[in-house]
Amino acid sequence: MITQPEGYLSSIWKSTKKHGILLIVDEVATGFGRTGSMFACEKEHVQPDFMCIAKGITGGYLPLAATLTTDEVFNGFLGRFDEFKTFFHGHTYTGNPLACAVAIENIELFRKEDTIKRLKKKISLLHKELQRFYDLPHVGEVRQEGFVVGIELVKNRRTKSIYPPEEKIGHRVILEACKRGVIIRPLGDVIVLMPPLAIEETTLKELINVTYESIEIVTGR
Incomplete structure (x- = not known):
């Protein structure tokens, strides 16, 4: 859950164009509004030769994937x-x-409900709510790209030393959240938040509150 620095993807794209290399972009997890734009590569005006899409194409209701390419x-x-x-x-x-029919309807909803535009307010709210996680001494870094969040837990914030794997800190945090009715997931000791695009603001705040409390209980102050 480490985000690319701004300009990285466009730089790669220019390099592939220069050397005649086809660029493949994996938008399976990042596509369909997840990063705040329809596709993450749009943020840097990149037009790949291949784009892999899935997950969000049906809103998660049915499994479907597609590979898009250029006319050339x-x-x-x-x-x-x-x-x-x-x-x-x-x-x-x-x-x-059936999966294709769901995908068509889902894409139509994006157009009809202006999903990407409406998402911006929720992304701003999420960013604001995440700032207080730095009050927790064992939160080393909070990384956000649209509706994708990684909260990295560390044993020592100053040195960025990690917890011993056998302590299973990330796993213990999600178990604590589960007791409070919220299902989240860890990648090691990075707590991942990827709320549904349709989430209501009150539910989004509840997600943040439960995540905060769970980290605080497991790691202490």
Whole structure:
């Protein structure tokens, strides 16, 4: 859960263009509003040659994934049968009609409800609420990109020394949150928050409060 520095992706894109390399962007977790824009690469005006999408395409209701590419790449597989340009690879469960129908409806909701624009207020609220986590002495860093948050827990903030793995601090925090009716997840000792885009502001505040209390109880002051 370490975010790329601003300008990193656009710099990579320019380099691939310069050397004739195709750029593949993985937007499986970051796509469909998760970072505050429809796709994370839009923030740096990057147009990749391939984009991998999933998860948010159906709002999480049904499993579906897709690989998007440019006309140039797509046309490279068009031709007469005897040219053998066809991309013959396929998947057993490709194009599930029910999942595709859900995806179409989900994308329509993004347009109809102006989801990306409405999300900005919640992202600002989340950013504001996260600042108080620095009052907790064992929070080493809080990283946020839109509706993606990583709260890193450390044994010593000054030295950034980590907890011994056997203490399972991150795991203990999520168990504490579970007692309070909130399900979150850790990546080691980084507490991950990825609230649904449709979350109400009151519920978002509850998520933050429970996470704060759970960290405070497990790590102490």
